[in-house]
Amino acid sequence: MAYASGKKAFGYCDRTGFRYPLSELVYEYQNGVRTGFRVGRDVLDPDQPQNFLGRVKINDPQALQDPRPDTAIDASRQLWGWNPVGNPAQYMVASVGKVTVSTGD
Numbered sequence: 628m629a630y631a632s633g634k635k636a637f638g639y640c641d642r643t644g645f646r647y648p649l650s651e652l653v654y655e656y657q658n659g660v661r662t663g664f665r666v667g668r669d670v671l672d673p674d675q676p677q678n679f680l681g682r683v684k685i686n687d688p689q690a691l692q693d694p695r696p697d698t699a700i701d702a703s704r705q706l707w708g709w710n711p712v713g714n715p716a717q718y719m720v721a722s723v724g725k726v727t728v729s730t731g732d
Contacts, residue, residue, distance in 0.1 A: 640667045 641664040652665040
């Protein structure tokens with residue numbers, strides 16, 4: 628069946644009801660499936676990649692088999708500096724009410 632070209636035809640957005648040229652209305656998709664709604668490009672919500680989680684197999688192996696915990700974890704979390712350049716956070720002093728916290732020598 629032959630259809631008219633529709634160069635000057637207009638249509639209404641299924642979401643807002645606004646009038647658009649028919650050629651500017653696009654189909655809306657949800658979860659990769661066309662819903663049948665035709666909406667204006669300015670109100671179109673593109674189908675999000677989060678909707679496709681689980682459809683693609685992802686292999687994310689652990690870097691090391693049976694890794695051991697860091698035995699020097701406390702040493703790795705310390706603030707440090709060297710002479711003549713130091714870390715000002717080493718010598719912090721803070722107080723809240725009657726509690727005073729001081730770090731450093």
